[in-house]
Amino acid sequence: MPSPDPHDDTSSDYEQFEKAQLAQDRDAAGVDTADINDSTAQRLVSDLVDADVVTPVPEDQVLVHEPSSTTFDSTTQLAVFHRGWMAGRDADAEGE
Numbered sequence: 001m002p003s004p005d006p007h008d009d010t011s012s013d014y015e016q017f018e019k020a021q022l023a024q025d026r027d028a029a030g031v032d033t034a035d036i037n038d039s040t041a042q043r044l045v046s047d048l049v050d051a052d053v054v055t056p057v058p059e060d061q062v063l064v065h066e067p068s069s070t071t072f073d074s075t076t077q078l079a080v081f082h083r084g085w086m087a088g089r090d091a092d093a094e095g096e
Helices: 011-029 038-050 075-095
Strands: 054-057 062-065 070-072
Touching: 038 054, 038 062, 038 075, 062 075, 070 075
Parallel strands: none
Antiparallel strands: 054 062, 062 070
16 A cells, blocks of 8 residues: 555644644733833723723722722723633633
8 A cells, every 4th residue: 555645644734734733822812011001090090080990099099990909000000901801711711
């Protein structure tokens, strides 16, 4: 019996395709926080304060993220944390 023609073997093509799909899934599941600059953070935190998700504590100069009870002294840190926190909640909801 002749050996299979290596040009007809598509297993490595399938493996490459599967690896590319898994990489895309991983990228889609990740949260990009690199695009949060000061003005974006200010807007997000302002919206969160309006929605009673964040409570400013002026005497301590901090912001409290109410759902997690986490305290921040930087709007940028809070904005990055909130995006990650929301992504984690969304991922948990999808896993159920």
